[in-house]
Amino acid sequence: MYMVESKGGAVGCMIGSLVLLGTWPAMMTLLERRGRLPQHTYLDYSITNLLAALIIAFTFGQMGSSTTPQSPNFFTQLSQFTENWGSVMFAMAGGAVLSLGNLSTQYAWAFVGLSVTEVIACSITVVIGTTLNYFLDDRINNAMILFPGVACFLVAACLGSAVHSSNAADNAAKLRATNFQGSSESDDTSREALADNEIKDVENGNITPPQENADEERVKFGTADFLVALEKRRAIKVFGKSTLRGLGITLFAGLCFSLFSPAFNLATNDQWHILKEGVPKLVVYTAFFWFSISFFVVAVSLNIALLYRPALKLPRSSLKAYLEDWNGRGWAFLAGLLCGFGNGLQLMGGQAAGYAAADAVEALPLVSTLWGILLFGEYRRSSRRTYILLFGMLFMFMAAVAVLMASSGHRK
Numbered sequence: 001m002y003m004v005e006s007k008g009g010a011v012g013c014m015i016g017s018l019v020l021l022g023t024w025p026a027m028m029t030l031l032e033r034r035g036r037l038p039q040h041t042y043l044d045y046s047i048t049n050l051l052a053a054l055i056i057a058f059t060f061g062q063m064g065s066s067t068t069p070q071s072p073n074f075f076t077q078l079s080q081f082t083e084n085w086g087s088v089m090f091a092m093a094g095g096a097v098l099s100l101g102n103l104s105t106q107y108a109w110a111f112v113g114l115s116v117t118e119v120i121a122c123s124i125t126v127v128i129g130t131t132l133n134y135f136l137d138d139r140i141n142n143a144m145i146l147f148p149g150v151a152c153f154l155v156a157a158c159l160g161s162a163v164h165s166s167n168a169a170d171n172a173a174k175l176r177a178t179n180f181q182g183s184s185e186s187d188d189t190s191r192e193a194l195a196d197n198e199i200k201d202v203e204n205g206n207i208t209p210p211q212e213n214a215d216e217e218r219v220k221f222g223t224a225d226f227l228v229a230l231e232k233r234r235a236i237k238v239f240g241k242s243t244l245r246g247l248g249i250t251l252f253a254g255l256c257f258s259l260f261s262p263a264f265n266l267a268t269n270d271q272w273h274i275l276k277e278g279v280p281k282l283v284v285y286t287a288f289f290w291f292s293i294s295f296f297v298v299a300v301s302l303n304i305a306l307l308y309r310p311a312l313k314l315p316r317s318s319l320k321a322y323l324e325d326w327n328g329r330g331w332a333f334l335a336g337l338l339c340g341f342g343n344g345l346q347l348m349g350g351q352a353a354g355y356a357a358a359d360a361v362e363a364l365p366l367v368s369t370l371w372g373i374l375l376f377g378e379y380r381r382s383s384r385r386t387y388i389l390l391f392g393m394l395f396m397f398m399a400a401v402a403v404l405m406a407s408s409g410h411r412k
Contacts, residue, residue, distance in 0.1 A: 001073050001283065002063040004352040011405055013349030018401070020342030022367020025118060026375055027335040029109050031328045033234050037317055038106045039306045040325050044332035045339070046099075046299040052340025053292030060348075061285030077286045084282055086274035087267045091287040094263030095294030101256030102339070103302060104249050107312060110236035111246020112164055118368040119160030119393060120247070124254025125261075126153040130404075132262040133355040136271050142407045149403030152396050159393035166386040167379060174381075175228075236312055264291060264347055265355045284351045288344055366397050 004010055024045075031041045061074030072080070081088060101121070108117045130150055134143065266272060267287045275281065282290075307317040347355075369390075372378040379390055 001071065001285070002060045003071070003284075004348050006352070010349040010352040013345040013352075014405060017342045017345035017349065018364055019367060020338045020345070022118075022364035023371065024335040024338040024342070025105070025109065025364075025368050026371035027331045027338075028106055029372075030375060031331055032106070032110060032236060033230060034328060035233050035235050036325070036328050037235050037310075037314060039303045039310065039314075039317060040322050041328070041332045041335075042103060042106060042299060042303050043322060044329050045336035046296050046303070048333045048336030049299075049340040050292050050296040050336075052337050052344065053288055056341070056344045057285045057289045061283065061289075071283055072280055074283070074285045074289070077280065077283060078289070080280070083279045084275060087270060087282045087287070088290045090263050090274075091267035091282065091290040092294035094260040094267065095291035095296075096298045097256040097263065098260040098291075098343075099295040099298040099302075101253040101260070103299065104253035104256065107236065108246050108249040108253060110234065112250060116160050116164040117246070117250050117253075118364060119163075119397075120157055120250045121254040121257055122364060123153045123157030123160070124251070125257035126150055126400075126404075127157075128255070128258035129261045132258075133265055133350075136262060136265045136269070137355060138271075145403055146407035149400050149407060152400035152403060156393050156396035156400060159389055159396060163379075163386060163389045163393055166389055167382055170382045170386055235314065261347075261350065261355050264288075265350070267291075268351055284347055288347055291347075292340065292343075366394060366401070369394060 004013060028038075028041055028045065032038055057074045077084070105117055105121060108121075112120075127150055130146070134146060264287060267290075268282050268284055270281050304319065307319065307322060310316055369378075373380075379386060
């Protein structure tokens with residue numbers, strides 16, 4: 001079995017996790033903006049998310065022989081379920097709350113945008129989850145470094161809320177300037193036609209914004225016409241709906257995220273002494289396997305129910321319609337793999353250097369915001385105030401991830 005033991009290896013896992021976990025939300029957002037039902041996307045994503053966990057368990061968890069009787073290989077420990085089921089329950093609880101959190105963010109992205117959703121949810125995760133992990137890990141992380149990093153996340157969260165408020169005001173002003181509320185059906189049809197090529201370019205990876213040329217019949221990122229065309233194509237309609245709903249969903253997601261890592265910590269380190277004396281603690285790969293099984297069961301159960309009783313007035317679907325919907329399925333599969341491997345790397349690094357330090361990967365809005373700007377035109381043609389707040393938010397996240405990684409300890 002391969003174990004990450006050095007501080008450098010743990011930091012490497014965290015950096016890899018940061019990139020992967022910051023990328024998969026962009027793919028899910030892309031599919032929603034193309035009109036694919038989020039229930040279909042999440043079912044596809046859940047399949048490959050579980051596949052990633054199986055690959056990690058069958059490779060790293062079985063690599064070589066068991067290091068000690070207290071660190072058995074994956075298959076050996078899998079057969080010991082009757083002895084370590086208490087720790088398994090903690091791992092499965094972590095997977096369940098993470099599944100609920102990820103499912104919630106899929107709907108929040110539509111209301112408040114990819115960047116702001118990730119900023120607020122991840123900041124809540126760090127403030128609550130990192131504090132819990134610090135005490136669960138017997139304070140192996142340097143508190144004088146760790147908690148200033150948590151403070152940076154708090155500041156970033158406040159700036160993220162300000163960015164959203166400022167950008168929403170900018171978009172409202174754009175729509176008022178074009179008299180969107182009073183536009184005729186023919187005007188709307190014209191706008192949709194003008195935007196169609198631009199949206200397709202975004203989907204196909206052409207993220208170069210159109211040139212400032214009045215003769216070009218293309219809709220520019222950040223304009224009112226772009227916002228209207230996007231609304232027509234997307235699966236979740238948001239015009240005329242309060243963004244407080246999106247912020248409420250984001251808050252719920254953040255609370256779910258803040259609990260999954262402490263639950264996994266309890267599963268692998270048995271701080272509450274649930275296991276009988278002599279029973280090996282769950283190795284990270286066995287815990288991640290049960291964690292992902294629970295994630296998969298919760299995700300599939302809820303999304304099958306949402307096919308027939310959809311939320312937010314989405315159209316009804318069915319299992320047959322889901323199986324026949326291949327539009328963007330490859331992107332959803334890829335998103336699941338990225339998220340699964342990202343979660344695995346985060347937990348491998350946390351077991352080595354402390355789960356509080358591993359929460360540095362919650363700075364994934366750094367990556368998500370970059371994708372939001374490049375792929376989806378977020379913040380294009382916004383006000384100077386919005387740009388200043390956006391820069392401040394990103395700077396605080398960069399400071400936070402550096403500080404939290406610097407607080408890494410070494411588990412004995």
